[in-house]
Amino acid sequence: MSVKASELISSLAYEIVRKKVGLFDLSDVGVFKISGSHAETFLNRLCGADISYQKEEKTINTVFCNEKGEIVFIGWILKEEESFSLHVDSEKREFAKKWISQQKKAEKNSDLEISDLSEEKACLSLVGPLAQKIMLTLFGEDILGLPYLGIEKNTKVLATESLVCRYGYTGEYEYRLFFEKERKSDFIDLIESVGANDGLGKPDRKILDLLMLEMKSINQNIDLSPTMTPLQAGLHWMLNFRKDQFIGKEALVRQKEEGTYSKLVMLLSSEDSVFEPGAKIFLDDSTSIGTLIHPSYSPTLKQSIALGLIVADYAWPGIPVNIQDKDKKSCQFNTVSAPVFITQSILSARD
Amino acid sequence: MKNISEINAYVAHRKDITERLKKTLIQKLMLQLDETELDNDTPLFGLGLNLDSIDTLEILVGVEEEFGISITDEDIAAFRSINTVVDCILEKTSQQNSNRVEE
Numbered sequence: 001m002s003v004k005a006s007e008l009i010s011s012l013a014y015e016i017v018r019k020k021v022g023l024f025d026l027s028d029v030g031v032f033k034i035s036g037s038h039a040e041t042f043l044n045r046l047c048g049a050d051i052s053y054q055k056e057e058k059t060i061n062t063v064f065c066n067e068k069g070e071i072v073f074i075g076w077i078l079k080e081e082e083s084f085s086l087h088v089d090s091e092k093r094e095f096a097k098k099w100i101s102q103q104k105k106a107e108k109n110s111d112l113e114i115s116d117l118s119e120e121k122a123c124l125s126l127v128g129p130l131a132q133k134i135m136l137t138l139f140g141e142d143i144l145g146l147p148y149l150g151i152e153k154n155t156k157v158l159a160t161e162s163l164v165c166r167y168g169y170t171g172e173y174e175y176r177l178f179f180e181k182e183r184k185s186d187f188i189d190l191i192e193s194v195g196a197n198d199g200l201g202k203p204d205r206k207i208l209d210l211l212m213l214e215m216k217s218i219n220q221n222i223d224l225s226p227t228m229t230p231l232q233a234g235l236h237w238m239l240n241f242r243k244d245q246f247i248g249k250e251a252l253v254r255q256k257e258e259g260t261y262s263k264l265v266m267l268l269s270s271e272d273s274v275f276e277p278g279a280k281i282f283l284d285d286s287t288s289i290g291t292l293i294h295p296s297y298s299p300t301l302k303q304s305i306a307l308g309l310i311v312a313d314y315a316w317p318g319i320p321v322n323i324q325d326k327d328k329k330s331c332q333f334n335t336v337s338a339p340v341f342i343t344q345s346i347l348s349a350r351d
Numbered sequence: 352m353k354n355i356s357e358i359n360a361y362v363a364h365r366k367d368i369t370e371r372l373k374k375t376l377i378q379k380l381m382l383q384l385d386e387t388e389l390d391n392d393t394p395l396f397g398l399g400l401n402l403d404s405i406d407t408l409e410i411l412v413g414v415e416e417e418f419g420i421s422i423t424d425e426d427i428a429a430f431r432s433i434n435t436v437v438d439c440i441l442e443k444t445s446q447q448n449s450n451r452v453e454e
Binding site: 061147148149167168169215216217231234235236237239241242256257259266283284287313314316317318319337338339342346 | 354355358359361362365366383387388389390391392393394396397398399400401428431432434435437438
């Protein structure tokens with residue numbers, strides 16, 4: 001009997017994060033301090049965003065590309081009083097460290113310093129419709145005014161200096177707390193006690209991959225091929241084409257002007273079948289228009305959900321397609337607009 | 352849609368609506384962007400374009416003026432990305448056209 005896509009999803013983990021709140025330990029993220037009189041110029045040359053006007057209370061989520069405009073990694077830049085912090089996902093930590101160190105070599109006559117603080121910092125993430133309620137209990141009312149990508153420094157909790165960042169890649173309330181690693185168990189105990197009556201759980205963090213997929217938030221560890229550009233991934237908002245220069249800008253301007261690049265598109269199917277990434281996407285029996293990148297199953301929609309890389313002419317919502325694997329198993333999907341639904345957190349924020 | 356020519360006609364129509372919507376958004380919200388710098392699935396609110404409730408009103412007025420349709424409170428739920436707004440416009444214009452035929 002064939003396996004169904006829905007059977008591969010942990011429905012308990014999903015319910016915790018979509019209906020209550022999940023606590024995730026992300027302490028293996030990369031945290032780098034970049035300092036020196038040329039730190040801003042250096043980072044601005046590397047990333048797609050313009051950090052010249054960055055405020056200290058905001059983090060910038062941006063993309064780092066090579067000369068061909070292909071994404072090398074996605075990161076978050078935080079402005080400190082006299083330096084910058086660069087945060088990257090755990091999977092990209094060593095790569096990013098090596099890459100920015102190589103870029104540093106190109107800086108001549110510079111007092112630029114890059115320090116790896118990853119082993120010193122812990123990072124916990126609270127995600128779900130009740131995450132804001134728990135953060136409110138812990139950090140007070142200031143948390144209510146924290147915008148997306150907003151930052152708040154705090155010493156109220158456990159008399160420890162911590163940094164709270166608000167994210168939003170799952171469509172739910174989503175906060176990350178950074179603090180000294182030695183206080184990690186104290187923070188976990190405190191959060192668990194505060195969240196006990198709200199159904200706080202500690203699901204496997206793999207569930208975040210599905211929640212991000214449902215919102216079409218790009219997961220750099222799953223959704224990007226080595227040659228994919230920010231324009232193909234729909235990450236236009238992480239770029240500033242008005243900035244004088246950044247690595248990959250010329251290639252991206254060319255791609256933007258030509259406009260004929262394939263794009264990541266959301267796909268839905270009422271059939272509950274398992275497909276592997278790499279399966280082909282067909283418009284009819286013989287016209288191949290793309291490749292399946294990230295298949296899964298959405299418990300909210302009760303449908304198979306996927307990201308596919310589709311040629312520009314058909315990278316539009318509302319098109320019926322067939323996905324076919326190497327064994328010729330096929331299934332009908334439709335390209336759809338994203339995000340595919342409104343989450344409980346967004347609905348409660350609107351009320 | 353059954354065949355490729357129908358799909359191609361649909362894509363051409365959708366592309367036209369999308370480009371008009373992007374121009375409207377850029378003009379109404381005074382965005383320092385051109386149409387090629389806006390991805391169609393980028394969230395309008397939160398991460399992405401990071402618009403606010405005042406911007407929603409501007410978009411609503413702009414869409415009603417440009418496409419000659421009426422947006423209700425329930426339709427606002429569709430204002431999640433450029434693509435979801437286009438879905439709403441296509442549905443509304445299709446309804447209007449079928450109402451005209453019936454009349």
